[in-house]
Amino acid sequence: MRRVVIGATAVSMALSIAACGKAGDDNDDSGSSSSGGGSKSIGLLLPDSVTARYEKFDKPYFEAKVKELCSDCNVEYANAAADANKQAQQVSTMVTKGVKVIVISAQDSAAIKSSIKAAVDKGVKVVAYDRLAQGPVSAYVSFDNVKVGELQGQALLQAMGAKASPSANVVMINGDDADPNAAQFKEGAHKALDGKVKIAYEQSGLWKDTVAAEKMSAAITQLGAKKIAGVYSANDGMAGGIANTLKGAGISTIPLTGQDAELAAIQRIVAGTQSSTVYKAYKPEADTAAELAVSLLQGKDIKGTASTEVTSGSGDKVPAKLLTPVSVTKANIKDTVVKDGLYTVAQICTAQYAAACKAAGLQ
Template sequence: MNSKIRGVVIGAAAVSMALAMTACGKAGDDDAKDKGASGDKGGKSIGLLLPDTVTARYEKFDKPYFEDKVKALCSDCTVEYANAGADPNKQAQQVSDMITKGVKVIVVSAQDSAAIKSSVEEAKSKGVKVIAYDRLAQGPVSAYVSFDNEKVGQLQGEALLEGLGDKADPKSKIVMINGDDADPNAAQFKKGAHSALDGKVDIAYEQTGLWKDTVAAEKMSAAITQLGKKKIAGVYSANDGMAGGIANVLKGEGLGDIPLTGQDAELAAIQRIVAGTQYATVYKAFKPQAEAAAEVAVKLLNGEDIKSLASSEVTSGSGDKVPAQLLTPVSVTQKNIKDTVVKDGLYTVEEICSGEFAKACEKAGLK
């Protein structure tokens, strides 16, 4: 081969090799970027989906407690957060968005436990673990972290009877405003409350308040019209948000002193308890619940066994058997505000006793 031809061959080989190396390098870079975007980051990312902003606890307590605990357990983990704003369709889209981002574990408090089933199935098909938080979602969820919800309802019913005192009689008419039927917890609260109330009072009016203070207020007004305000001895409200709307109606009708229940230990509810316009609430300590969910999430993320954390088992509305961690709720009345929400640091006495509630607090011995 003459020198001219040999030079052309060597040059062509060099160019070909350079192009091949460049192509390999580019592909490697792209693969690395893809892995970093959906693999490494997604593998260390946990999704948190909460149902609404109306219930004060979710944004104020559950979210920050959960995020802090995840960070403490896994310093290089991130939490992707979204709130459904009481829209189940929006929550379904949020689940899909989390899966697309590469999140490997999703903790979700379902806005609609039945509607979210297809989203849970989609997540499982993509290898994403789902933890049902506070509300038991249908579908193949990997774990459930909540409170003993029938116990919550039982405590509410017992508190209402206690508030009624000697008026707790099978002829005493009670108004019962339950939660949203789309929330499986609502049925459990209702069942627990009925176990305490049935046969001991007359549940003369029972409706759903959809977890909305405005709807609960409308139903309370309708109950007064139907039964007559002088005939109503007490009111069961499934949560504090609805109790707020109900309390306003009762006050306007001159019934502000009849016993009213609630749940969630919201600040406004604690203040109503101090003022005597709500008899009791149920305190479900948000920090232990959020931290328990974070522990389960990190263990699932790392492929670890969760039996030590989720030692119970529950059956969802879809018939799925789900490992569960169920915490114990506590009834709160004027008598034990200091020993519950104040002792746990949920609220300070100063927060509870601000403004118009100062005198009521003094009378209740809270200062």
């Protein structure tokens, strides 16, 4: 099996997730999709409810695939609302209910380790979803996150064009360091950008649009509005806050990256206030997680699905499935998110974006 090593240092950094993630809000949707529990019960624990993808796409796709594969299985669902302590309690609650397999996207990959170990000690199988949690997990499904960062960096350079030079100032707003994916996005972006541009300001935006907006404002104050050639944002949620700050500062022509292919980001790309995002198809990821969960529930071999091996921050070797991300710019919106049915042209091209959509060939 191909081996991918995910460094312990990256996941042990101080708090600061995504493709595909972002820190949460006060909305705690910890209700279950079913109240059953029991021997055919699968738990789904997602990290926050402000990242649009989780409850709009991941949850329903996962539930539908589980039902397709196991008609008498039920899914217990809870959302951590960006609270690591709450998520730890949710794991305990799932175990008490008799859930046999837990699929978890960790709010804090290191903090959840003891909860995962306690669940496994009671015979529960754990699948790490999107973010590689520490501890004895049985499987992991996500995207090649270093590749995500590379795609972001490459897209930024492409959008900068002739302005990309070793002296060109780039602002870098990274994700939350409690999310191991954030370190990998950052690694990939630096791989693409280092030596080609000057990273003049780099901070964590904690996956929050408000924090990212504040960091962007500080960068403008430090560097000067006219001396910033491009902005790397690790995800679309933060890019929204950054775009607002740029607009407020009268900056409208510099490239801005993102990730997650959120609808608002696609619309910003059409309008020209964001240059790119990274599309990580939610359905294949959720479907794979469901396949792994049902197989583990039924005692089946998962090697055919999780054929790669990764090493988590706790040193555990984990069978994994890593999917391929895709860069999205104005030029390929129709061939990516529209073609896959993620959004319709009508959803993207509301009245506010009608003229821009027409110019982009979407109408």
